[in-house]
Amino acid sequence: MIPVWPVIVLVAVAIGLGVNWLIGGDQRWFFRLKRPSWLVFERLIPLIWTGIFIAAGWSAYALWMAQPGRVWGLMVGYMLLEVVTLAYTPIMCRLRSLKVGTAIGATGFFVCAGLAVLVWPLSRLAFWLLLPYLLWSPIGTFVTWQMMGLNPKDV
Numbered sequence: 001m002i003p004v005w006p007v008i009v010l011v012a013v014a015i016g017l018g019v020n021w022l023i024g025g026d027q028r029w030f031f032r033l034k035r036p037s038w039l040v041f042e043r044l045i046p047l048i049w050t051g052i053f054i055a056a057g058w059s060a061y062a063l064w065m066a067q068p069g070r071v072w073g074l075m076v077g078y079m080l081l082e083v084v085t086l087a088y089t090p091i092m093c094r095l096r097s098l099k100v101g102t103a104i105g106a107t108g109f110f111v112c113a114g115l116a117v118l119v120w121p122l123s124r125l126a127f128w129l130l131l132p133y134l135l136w137s138p139i140g141t142f143v144t145w146q147m148m149g150l151n152p153k154d155v
Contacts, residue, residue, distance in 0.1 A: 016082070033150070033154060077118065102148065
């Protein structure tokens with residue numbers, strides 16, 4: 001039997017590659033936008049999201065190990081969370097709309113919150129591993145929302 005964790009990693013990587021390949025987007029537009037002056041940690045954001053994705057994958061693994069074979073619907077929830085999260089940059093950049101980016105960021109938070117509520121009774125560890133997403137995603141969404149005021153033609 002194949003261990004569960006490599007399957008989770010392979011599915012996550014496949015989703016990541018698929019989202020970027022299918023949607024694409026001009027990220028140069030995004031990098032030209034003005035940022036809030038207090039955003040001094042922007043260079044750390046990719047590392048922060050890497051940690052969050054690792055925690056979410058570990059959460060899926062912990063849930064599967066706690067309830068083997070009985071949580072397929074919640075695994076779909078984890079995949080939805082990844083798709084929404086990864087769609088943020090390419091969709092926002094393709095549409096050149098910070099408003100769309102803000103909406104996608106908020107959607108990710110609510111998908112994760114719903115997933116966390118459903119996961120809580122099944123695996124406390126899986127729940128706690130979703131907490132980094134729930135703490136960070138409002139910050140990212142707030143940054144995008146703040147950028148709307150600094151870049152009014154890109155709303």
